[in-house]
Amino acid sequence: MSESTQRQTFGRMGFILAAAGSAIGVGNIWKFPYITYENGGGSFVLIYLIAVLLIGAPIMFAELLIGRQTRLSPVGAFLQLGKNVRGGKAWSVVGWLGLLGGFVIFSYYSVIAGWTVYYFGKCLSWSIGGFTEETAQGLGDSFGAFLANAPLQIGFHALFMIATTSVVYFGIKSGIERVTKTLMPILAALLILLLVNSFFAPGFGEAIAFLFHVGPVSASQVLEAVGHSFFTLSLGMGAMITYGSYVSRKQSIPRAAATVCLFDTLIGMSACVIMFTIIFGVPVAERAGTFSKSATILFTTLPRMFYELPFGAVLAPTFYLLVAFAALTSTISLLEVVVSYFIDVRGWSRSKSTVRLGMVIFLTGVPCALSLGASPFLSNMLVGGFFNTLDYLASNWILPLGGLLIAIFSGWFLDQRIAKAELEEGHGPFPLFKVWRFFIAVAAPIAIIWIVVAVIGGKSFQ
């Protein structure tokens, strides 16, 4: 824990971009539309939005302030802050939980990230070789074959692992961040273009109605919405603690956190409108097939929309490439948490921890890669297959539990003078401190505990 005094810090925009890069990923563009669709839209979205505002944002403040205060990654940070409070070393369990979360999430996330790379190649070949009526028709079926193809699934998972590990290994994160600075705005611009295109498409009205129509939900759907608010904001496992440890003292934590939450949410919502417009644009009679493919719509149907646009042949591969980059900036943060533990606390070298962990996480990802069709056994085991089980455990349980502990720690155990000073440092007077304190100490913990109890009790809400 030697570097606590002079850890390198991010420049102002550099930090916001890195944190936004971690938050924005396939969670926004692939997962959010798909789970929103499966959970019936309106109420799910509403709960997600409330969760971002009232639980996610306050926890983002807390993670960043813990990181900047200690200048350490999660396990080290809790070991240090734990020294002065009740509970002591036991608080480092939050860091451990975070390591587990990062490990698990990265292993399956890399599989989906691999798909975006594959689709980049595929769209590129269509752009060059021609995108015919037949190709368009065959999009759905060919995706099924792709999922069942073990070598391709493992190969692209491996490719993505190698990419992430190389970035973390060579410590070229700052290089990636510089590239991201240009790429993220282009991704946002492409999404806006698709959004405008959706506006004129036949399914748009129904998509919006679906997105905002509120109906009854079950407790487990509420938990999923809250879990996703953690997942999409990269919260609950210490990624933002790690990033916070690199934030300069001149920077405002509240402003940075609010910016990240806002952009992350806007991107997720835009992705929903785009995907749902496609789903609802299909005549009712043909919908059954499209419906069941909601999890894969980003890959099966979206390419067609591109080819209907002017310059689509250029835009389609560009889009998947950008999504792959968005995924890369997310996986970097996942791996960084795990790797920096072994560096900060165990004293391993960066190269040793990166290579070893990269390999172990890759191996854990292999059954995930095979569990979306390639292996019937892995695809059907536990909660909807190996992949879905890990996602379910991480998003719905590990992250909310981590978030709960972080909230309780920051609200009840951490010296509030430290918290206030951190939130004001680089920001100026922060009159909303009491509001934050209320959410972090009372509202967020009660909400999370209440939801978990309701899920265990199998409740539904009208």
Ligand code: TRP
């Ligand atoms: N937030 C990312 C996404 O939406 C995924 C991610 C990156 C993440 N780092 C994380 C999720 C840390 C939880 C915790 O795609």
